[in-house]
Structures are given as C-alpha cells and as structure tokens.
Amino acid sequence: MVADSTVLITLAGHAPSAELLQWRAEEAEISIAVDGGWLAHRHAGMEPNIILGDLDSCGDLQEIETIFPRSVIERVSDQNLTDFEKALDWLENRGLPGQLVVLGGLGKRTDHCLSNLMIAARVDPSVEIIFDDSHEWARRITPACPLFLSGRASAPISLIPIGEVGNVVSSGLQWELSGADFAWDRMISQSNRCSTDEVKVSCQSGVLYAFVSKEE
Numbered sequence: 001m002v003a004d005s006t007v008l009i010t011l012a013g014h015a016p017s018a019e020l021l022q023w024r025a026e027e028a029e030i031s032i033a034v035d036g037g038w039l040a041h042r043h044a045g046m047e048p049n050i051i052l053g054d055l056d057s058c059g060d061l062q063e064i065e066t067i068f069p070r071s072v073i074e075r076v077s078d079q080n081l082t083d084f085e086k087a088l089d090w091l092e093n094r095g096l097p098g099q100l101v102v103l104g105g106l107g108k109r110t111d112h113c114l115s116n117l118m119i120a121a122r123v124d125p126s127v128e129i130i131f132d133d134s135h136e137w138a139r140r141i142t143p144a145c146p147l148f149l150s151g152r153a154s155a156p157i158s159l160i161p162i163g164e165v166g167n168v169v170s171s172g173l174q175w176e177l178s179g180a181d182f183a184w185d186r187m188i189s190q191s192n193r194c195s196t197d198e199v200k201v202s203c204q205s206g207v208l209y210a211f212v213s214k215e216e
C-alpha cells in the first residue's frame with residue numbers, strides 16, 4: 001500500500017447515501033466493503049475492489065459474485081474480531097494507507113459506533129482517519145495528525161477524547177482551547193463552533209475525535 005494513498009472501508013452501520021459513497025469511492029485508490037457493507041455498494045451501483053468478512057450478513061454469495069464480478073472476495077471468519085478489525089488486519093498486512101475513510105461506522109447501533117471509534121484509536125497515529133455519513137463527519141486527532149478543517153464556518157463541532165489527551169490547542173473556534181487536558185472523567189468540548197473557515201486542533205498526547213455536524 002502506498003503511504004499517501006486513500007482507502008475506503010464501508011461497514012454495515014448507518015448506510016451512506018449513494019452520492020456520498022460515490023464521491024468517497026472516486027477519491028480512494030482501494031474500496032473495501034466489509035460484510036453487510038456491500039449492500040450500500042449494491043444500492044449505489046458501486047463495485048468495491050474487495051468484499052471482506054465472514055459474509056454472514058451478506059445473503060447469497062452467488063448474488064454478490066453476479067452483481068460484482070470484478071470484486072475480490074476475501075473470507076475472514078475469525079469471530080474474535082469485529083468486521084472493522086478484520087478490515088484493518090487485512091490492510092496492515094499490506095501496509096497502511098496515509099488516509100482511511102470509513103463509511104457505515106457511525107449511527108445505527110451505538111455499541112458498534114463506540115467500538116469502531118475505540119478500534120480506530122489503536123491504529124498507527126500517523127494515519128488520517130475519517131468517519132463520514134450523511135449527518136456528521138468525524139476525524140481522529142493525534143499528535144502526529146492534527147486537524148485542519150476548511151470551509152465550515154459556523155458549523156457545530158465537538159471534541160471528545162478517547163482516554164486522556166494532553167495539551168489540546170485550537171484556532172478558529174468560538175471557544176478556543178489553549179493547553180487543555182481532556183479526559184472522559186474531567187473535560188470534553190461539546191457543541192463548540194467553528195468561528196472561521198480555517199480551523200486547527202492539535203494535541204500533544206492521546207487520541208481525540210472531532211465531530212462536525214452537517215445539519216445546521
């Protein structure tokens with residue numbers, strides 16, 4: 001995998017719109033539909049490069065092969081791993097990309113959403129990780145991968161830590177942060193707002209998620 005490449009992973013959570021899936025697929029070098037995530041591709045008529053998982057929620061395998069004859073089907077049946085973990089393991093064995101975009105990773109089931117965010121927190125901190133759907137956009141922030149956000153003036157933004165996060169600094173927010181230490185039991189930043197079209201958020205340690213609403 002090329003270090004500056006983009007990989008799209010579609011999970012079986014809140015399904016992306018056909019327009020969002022098409023845009024994200026066109027921007028990615030490789031698109032991976034994980035188990036039930038292939039249904040979003042079927043609905044949008046977008047063939048993924050890889051269909052991966054134990055395929056227990058995919059329906060008839062022959063149907064998949066008929067609809068997407070050019071896709072490579074990778075069976076991964078380890079029940080100790082979530083669908084997202086299976087996709088990440090597959091990628092890590094081939095080299096992680098510079099950017100990872102996840103569709104179907106938010107919404108629908110809260111337990112799946114939370115586990116996806118926690119699993120993504122473990123990935124190499126230099127990888128830019130984005131969760132996207134029709135309602136909101138989320139971006140992982142690490143010391144090696146600060147957030148640079150353009151064109152979202154007035155949009156609501158929340159900053160939620162995974163564990164402890166040290167020395168959070170922002171620019172372009174309505175309520176700026178300067179050396180703040182975040183933790184689930186001490187501090188989060190909910191319903192802040194982008195005050196300009198150029199926003200930056202960085203941290204010195206830990207993993208932080210920025211959630212930006214698409215609904216005004």
